[in-house]
Amino acid sequence: MITIDEALQLVHAQPVSVLKTTVPVDQSVGHWLTEDIVSPLELPPFDNSAMDGYALCGLYSEYQIIGEVAAGDTSNKKLTDGKAMRIFTGGKVPENTTAVVMQEKTEVNGGSLTIVGELKENQNIRRKGGELSLNQDVFSTGKYINPATAGLIASLGKDMVIVGQKPTISLISTGNELVKPGTTLQEGQIYESNSIAIDSALQRYGFACAEKEHVLDDYESTKQAISKHLESVDILLLSGGISVGDYDFVKKALEEIGVKQVFYKVAQKPGKPLYFGKKGQQYVFALPGNPASSITCFHIYVLPLLQRMSGANETGLQRVASKLAQGFELKGDRPAFLKAKLDYSEVTILDGQGSSMIHSLANANALAFLQPGQYQKGDVVKCIVL
Known part of the structure; x- marks a missing residue:
């Protein structure tokens, strides 16, 4: 571990x-x-008006209106001292424009324009190259x-x-007890939700699951499914079957197929039985079967690799520091990613922290990371923003 x-x-x-x-x-x-x-150009590519109003030449209280400039007008218009032109937002300012006055600060009487308020040189003019210059590095x-x-x-x-190009991804869920939502539930069965949660997480962060498959807790079926999917994907995700029970066949099947283990089991809660391996240029994550464990491990470990394979420089979810809204004791000897509600400057640890409990995760917007020990209200902890 x-x-x-x-x-x-x-x-x-x-x-x-x-x-x-x-x-x-x-x-x-x-x-x-x-x-x-x-x-490849200056932005804006020409001097233009930031307002609907009047382009002015000189700073006076009254002007003679001599024309109009509409947005998209490509003609070269020119002002002389004491003259004004009606202009609209985005319109190319005439040559010799000193300022643009917004229409709400003017009074018009026939062809005469009176200014109401103070004028300043260059006001309401977006100058050529004011945002970007030619050959400037942008991204x-x-x-x-x-x-x-x-x-x-x-x-x-x-x-x-x-x-x-984003990696191709397949998802295999395992378990005899799992049945498809929408079917009749028998005693001893539960509805399969991990594949829906993981697939939804993939979609949320801009990835797609090429194929999903559910297999029973049978060694040969598990092995065949893994072999088939590894023929065509960059990343294979598995949910369940990676612990040490009598019907957990995923790890054995991966070894038989030739997947090289990078690590197995992480000292954390939830998600201790997490497996990560590779075969050639293909990667395999075997996620725990408990819903909260599975989706937590996806956010912490799978997502950053998917992003890096897609060309990202910065990977993973945003991390922030926040004050605890209540005292809390984390028992045991493993650090934990706790389902939490992040609200402005404080974070509240939610009830229902069991690895099988997805209801609290559905109501969480963060994972609070705590080491074992006693915490007081106001203590600062690290949080991962979901």
Whole structure:
């Protein structure tokens, strides 16, 4: 059994080969850049108005209105001293514009414009290159593309972008006691939920499960399923069957197939019987069968590797420090990821910390990381934001 830090270091140390693919910018959100983005133009590309109002030449109280500039007008218009033009947000300011005054601070009488309030030079003008200059570095390889990222890339005139190709993933759930939701439950059976929770987590973070399969607690069936999926995926996830019970066949099957163990069992709660292995360039995570253990291990160990294989520089979920909202005692000898509610400057440890209890995890928005011992209200602890 190894420590959490040792397990995380072993996952992070695995070599990955990031494959590149080109996608339309409007379909790039959720990917990571595998190219540097350099601005091919100045942004804005021309001086433009930040307001609906009037472009003015000189700083006076009254002006003569001589025309209009609409957004998208490409003509080269020019102002002379004491003259003004009606202009709309985003419109190209005429040559010799001193300032733009918002329409709410003006009075118009025929062709005469009177200013109500103070004028300042350059007010309400977005100057050419004020946001980005020509050839300026914008984004580096490994940058996560969010909606604003995609919008800025599009504003630079790019319609395609090179990103990391996401790994192919399969998911196998095991257990004789598990039945599909929607069917009649017999005494001794439970509804299978881990595959739904893990698949949903994959989707939430921008990944897709290529195939899901449920197998019974049978050695040959388990071995055949693992062999089949390892033929076509980059990462294979298994749920259940990795402990030391008489019907836990996953570890034995992995060894027989030739998967090399990187680590097995981590000194933590929940999720002690976590397995991580590899075969060639393929990785295998055998997650514990208890629901809270399974999804916790996914967030802590699986997600960072998926992100790195997709080209990410920064991996894993956000970590913050927060004050405990109540006293708490963590018994035992293993550190724990506790289901918690993070609210502004404090975190509350929730009831229902059992590894089989997913209700409390469904109501949590964080995992509070605690070492064994007694904690007082106000003690600062580390939290992982879900």
